[in-house]
Structure formats: C-alpha cells, structure tokens
Amino acid sequence: MSVPTRRDAASIREEWLRVALSTEPADRPEAEAAIAGLYRLNGLPPPGFHWVSSPPEFPPGALTRLFDARRRSMTRDLRAGLAVTWKRREQVLRLVRWPLAGSRLPFRLVVYDHDPEWRDVHDVSWLAEFDCLPWVPGVEGIDLWERAARAGGWWVPYRDVCVVVDRPRVVHTQPGPADGQVVVHREDGPAVVYRDGSGAYAWRGTAVPPWVIERPAADRIAAEPEPEIRLAAIQHMGWPEYLDQTAARLIGAAPDPGNDAELRLYDTRDHRVLVVVNGTVERDGTRRRYGLVVPDDSADPVEAAAWTYGITAPLYKQLVRRT
Amino acid sequence: MITLDALSARTGRTFDDHLDRSLTIPVLDGIQAQGDLLVMPAVLLGASDWRPVPPEGLVLLDGVHPHVLVADPGTCRWTDGPDGPAFAATAPVYLLHPEHGATGFAPGHYVTHRQREWRETDWSPVFD
Incomplete structure (x- = not known):
C-alpha cells in the first residue's frame, strides 16, 4: 500500500x-x-x-x-x-x-x-x-x-x-483564519444564492440575518440577543463608526510608536476594543481606522497593541514603521 | 533606495493604484508592522532548515491579500520561526502588499508574528 x-x-x-x-x-x-x-x-x-x-x-x-x-x-x-x-x-x-x-x-x-x-x-x-x-x-x-x-x-x-x-447557484467565500480554511462571506449581499433566487447571508463564516449585511446599525445591534451576530454587524459597520454612535467608554489613548496616529482603547458592551490607524493612506485620502478585540483585562492601549502582535509593550514601543 | 514603482517593475507585483508609486521605501533594521504582520529582528536559535527565498518571492502570510517577501538571488534565506516564517537577509529585502505598499528590511535576521484578536476565550488571527 x-x-x-x-x-x-x-x-x-x-x-x-x-x-x-x-x-x-x-x-x-x-x-x-x-x-x-x-x-x-x-x-x-x-x-x-x-x-x-x-x-x-x-x-x-x-x-x-x-x-x-x-x-x-x-x-x-x-x-x-x-x-x-x-x-x-x-x-x-x-x-x-x-x-x-x-x-x-x-x-x-x-x-x-x-x-x-x-x-x-x-x-x-x-x-x-x-x-x-x-x-x-x-x-x-x-x-x-x-x-x-x-x-x-x-x-x-x-x-x-x-x-x-439542489446546490446553490452562487457562493461567495474568503480565506478562513487558519491555513487551508475557507469561509462563506459577502459584504454586499447574500453569500449564498439558491437556484430559486433566494439567498442566505454570512459574515466571515457566521450565518447572519440580512440586516447585518444590508443595513447594520447601532440600534439593531443593541437589540440583537446573539453575541456572534452583534459582533458580525459591528465588524461590518466598522468598530470606529460603531463606537462613534454608542456610549462606549474610552479607557485610554496613547501615541502609536509605529506611526503618527493614536491608539485608543475602549470598553464596550461585550468587548475591550483597540482602535488603531493604518499607516497607509486609503483611496479617498483618509487613513483607515480599524478596531481589534483584545483581552478583557487590557488596561493600556500600547500593551493592547503589543498583545495583538504577540509581543511585549517595551518591544512594541521600539516599532519603527507600521503601514 | 528604491521606490514602489521600481519594486513593482522588478517583481511584477501590483499595488492598489491610489498608493504613491514614487514613494521611496525606507530600509530599516528595527521592528516594523505591515497591516496584520509584524516583523522583528531576532537571533534565531537552532534553526537549521534554511531555504533560499525563490525568485518569484515568498508568501510570508496569505489571507485576503498576501504579504510577499522579495530578495535579489542569493541574498535571503528563510526558515520556520517560532510564530511564522523567519528570514535572514544579507542585502536589503522588501515585503510587498497590495494595500500596504512595501516595507524594506536592512540586512539581518528577522522573525514574523501574525496579528491576532481576542475571541471569547482565546485569540484568533486577524483577517486582512
């Protein structure tokens, strides 16, 4: 054999x-x-x-x-x-x-x-x-x-x-978190469309109701009982937009050692969230802000940023360029 | 020193068209992050399985977009590091990404770390 x-x-x-x-x-x-x-x-x-x-x-x-x-x-x-x-x-x-x-x-x-x-x-x-x-x-x-x-x-x-x-007529995916994985995902419509034209929505592999993809909004998120679906809707809206619309508590802010922007750490209903700013300019001339969920005991923005890369805060402070 | 335009011509890799192609990519020997990938200088203990970075480049991390390490022939070798690929360069080498542009590394030994996010009780990698 x-x-x-x-x-x-x-x-x-x-x-x-x-x-x-x-x-x-x-x-x-x-x-x-x-x-x-x-x-x-x-x-x-x-x-x-x-x-x-x-x-x-x-x-x-x-x-x-x-x-x-x-x-x-x-x-x-x-x-x-x-x-x-x-x-x-x-x-x-x-x-x-x-x-x-x-x-x-x-x-x-x-x-x-x-x-x-x-x-x-x-x-x-x-x-x-x-x-x-x-x-x-x-x-x-x-x-x-x-x-x-x-x-x-x-x-x-x-x-x-x-x-x-019968099999669906359309399937949208993106790579999953680990090697070789694939997850159903689509940002602007149903990830799966069946042969009769009906669809099913998914965000990064999680089945979600249509509003999460079509019209995510802070009030819908507040009323949603499922934490997974809340998180998907927030990720689709973008953490910075969601935080702007809700009364999240700012725990701390600090200059990002890697670029000229600020790291901001928030406490929200379900998560501690670090908002960082990309070093690279986007198509529209702005720089993308994005949020990362960090462990619940994170208390310092620089420590939280260091945690996302799996290194210590003193090491992260030596970052010379982040794009 | 090299520009994004020159890197694109040299490697055939493309960048998002809004990135400034005349930008000179600084070649640095400290810790640098490119989106969801961190690269830091390191002393690698015990690594023996060193392979040359191939002419078409080496994908250090693949996700929605790849981070590709490119090097002149014979100037860079790579191995498995503690948390992702590690590389040793004897000349400047560049890490390319369609959205983030390029990151330049001075000669040295480097390890990579993938960015992660907290998920309920454990961490999971960031999608970028």
Missing part, C-alpha cells in the same frame, strides 16, 4: 473543497441512486425524491437519527479497521480533516430545526479524511455517502420520500 504524500493530501482537500463549494446543478440520477443505497442499508425500500431549489422548512418526522446512527457506527468501524500508523492518521487530520472541518462552507447555512446535528452529515471533512486513508474491507456504506456528496444536494430522509435541496 502506498502512502500518499503531503501533496496528495492537499489535493484531496482541495478536491473536496470544490465539491463543497460547487455551484453546478446536482447530478440527480446519481444522487438518487446513492441515497436509495443508503435507504437499503437502513432496511428501507427506495424512497420517492422531492427536489427543491432552496432549503425549505423541513416537516417533522425525518429519519435523520436513524441514518446518522448508522453513519456513526460505519465511521467507528472504518476507524477501527484502518491499518495505518498514528503518524499517518495525525497527518491526514492536520492537512485534510481539520482545515475542512474548521472551514465554514455553504452547508452550514441550512437550518434543520428538527435535528440540528443532521447538518454534520453534509460536512465533507469526514469524507475527505477517509478518502486519504486505505479502504477497509467489510464496512458498507462509505462509497454511497461519498457518491451522494459528490453528486450534490443536501438531503433529508423521510420514510417514503427524500427531500433534496
């Missing part, structure tokens, strides 16, 4: 990323054949298929727990039967599984009220992981899960019918 190299692992990760981000219409006959195979493994006759262009409100009564339990026992058997070293397993996790699992891909924007865990079956990271590892004889089903994922469509099984959501 040959052991794939780093490049193989990276190319397998990229291939599954393409699957997860694909905007091609689903291959319906292939998806239906694979899903019918999974019904058979669960002791069920092939279902009828109901294709939809965007995620509907799924009615209760789905068999997701049954299908997911079988999937989990399959992955347990696959892991138990793998004849590879721990080093190789760790390499596949690091290069393939974790970057994909840490990515925020379009499937995460679909809401399954009846069974929130069902979303994880449409994560490609576990499929990509097994794609890098040798085949385990005697474990049925992984090929069917893989075919269903490649054919496209997010599906929810019911006893007589399987509801399948």
Whole structure:
C-alpha cells in the first residue's frame, strides 16, 4: 500500500473543497441512486425524491437519527479497521480533516430545526479524511455517502420520500483564519444564492440575518440577543463608526510608536476594543481606522497593541514603521 | 533606495493604484508592522532548515491579500520561526502588499508574528 504524500493530501482537500463549494446543478440520477443505497442499508425500500431549489422548512418526522446512527457506527468501524500508523492518521487530520472541518462552507447555512446535528452529515471533512486513508474491507456504506456528496444536494430522509435541496447557484467565500480554511462571506449581499433566487447571508463564516449585511446599525445591534451576530454587524459597520454612535467608554489613548496616529482603547458592551490607524493612506485620502478585540483585562492601549502582535509593550514601543 | 514603482517593475507585483508609486521605501533594521504582520529582528536559535527565498518571492502570510517577501538571488534565506516564517537577509529585502505598499528590511535576521484578536476565550488571527 502506498502512502500518499503531503501533496496528495492537499489535493484531496482541495478536491473536496470544490465539491463543497460547487455551484453546478446536482447530478440527480446519481444522487438518487446513492441515497436509495443508503435507504437499503437502513432496511428501507427506495424512497420517492422531492427536489427543491432552496432549503425549505423541513416537516417533522425525518429519519435523520436513524441514518446518522448508522453513519456513526460505519465511521467507528472504518476507524477501527484502518491499518495505518498514528503518524499517518495525525497527518491526514492536520492537512485534510481539520482545515475542512474548521472551514465554514455553504452547508452550514441550512437550518434543520428538527435535528440540528443532521447538518454534520453534509460536512465533507469526514469524507475527505477517509478518502486519504486505505479502504477497509467489510464496512458498507462509505462509497454511497461519498457518491451522494459528490453528486450534490443536501438531503433529508423521510420514510417514503427524500427531500433534496439542489446546490446553490452562487457562493461567495474568503480565506478562513487558519491555513487551508475557507469561509462563506459577502459584504454586499447574500453569500449564498439558491437556484430559486433566494439567498442566505454570512459574515466571515457566521450565518447572519440580512440586516447585518444590508443595513447594520447601532440600534439593531443593541437589540440583537446573539453575541456572534452583534459582533458580525459591528465588524461590518466598522468598530470606529460603531463606537462613534454608542456610549462606549474610552479607557485610554496613547501615541502609536509605529506611526503618527493614536491608539485608543475602549470598553464596550461585550468587548475591550483597540482602535488603531493604518499607516497607509486609503483611496479617498483618509487613513483607515480599524478596531481589534483584545483581552478583557487590557488596561493600556500600547500593551493592547503589543498583545495583538504577540509581543511585549517595551518591544512594541521600539516599532519603527507600521503601514 | 528604491521606490514602489521600481519594486513593482522588478517583481511584477501590483499595488492598489491610489498608493504613491514614487514613494521611496525606507530600509530599516528595527521592528516594523505591515497591516496584520509584524516583523522583528531576532537571533534565531537552532534553526537549521534554511531555504533560499525563490525568485518569484515568498508568501510570508496569505489571507485576503498576501504579504510577499522579495530578495535579489542569493541574498535571503528563510526558515520556520517560532510564530511564522523567519528570514535572514544579507542585502536589503522588501515585503510587498497590495494595500500596504512595501516595507524594506536592512540586512539581518528577522522573525514574523501574525496579528491576532481576542475571541471569547482565546485569540484568533486577524483577517486582512
């Protein structure tokens, strides 16, 4: 058995990323054949298929727990039967599984009220992981899960019918925080547009309501109960604008050693925030101010700025140029 | 001393068109930050896996935009540092970024740190 190299692992990760981000219409006959195979493994006759262009409100009564339990026992058997070293397993996790699992891909924007865990079956990271590892004889089903994922469509099984959501028509992303990660993100519209024209909004991988992208405003933020959504809306507005409109408390200000601007540290509802000024002039002739969330115990603007670069304040004070 | 225009011609890398292309990039030997990337002089202990910076440049940090280190052939080597790539230059080298322009480094040893932000209970890297 040959052991794939780093490049193989990276190319397998990229291939599954393409699957997860694909905007091609689903291959319906292939998806239906694979899903019918999974019904058979669960002791069920092939279902009828109901294709939809965007995620509907799924009615209760789905068999997701049954299908997911079988999937989990399959992955347990696959892991138990793998004849590879721990080093190789760790390499596949690091290069393939974790970057994909840490990515925020379009499937995460679909809401399954009846069974929130069902979303994880449409994560490609576990499929990509097994794609890098040798085949385990005697474990049925992984090929069917893989075919269903490649054919496209997010599906929810019911006893007589399987509801399948076709792939979206448009997906906007940006690189994620760690190597190899990709997150759904769009600043001026829905990050994902389905084939019926409806959309889903996302900010740096977080699903957000439309107002966060279309009309973020301090009063909407004040009324929003979810901290993640508040933060996304503030980041989209820009911390300086948000701070100008709210009664945030200025903890301290100090000259930035790296350029001729000021560092300002604020206390806000959820966060301590450091506002810094870019050294480089923007298109419109101004210099961009931006805010960075710093640890809650930050008390000094220069210490907070030093923390953002992972160095001490005395070192940061020696900064000679910041652009 | 070299201008942004000359760096662009030499490397084929482009900068946002509103940046002043006649700006001379200072070559400094202290700590410098380029947006979300900090570069500081350092004594590197124990690093043995030194590789030359390739002719097309080396991406020190990739995000929304890359920070690319460019050097004349044979003047700069790099290795893995404590918190990101580290490099050793024997002639001035430049770090290029489409939005931030260029940062010049005098000969010396440098380590890089990526800027970070607090996120609930831990830190996460800054998107730039």
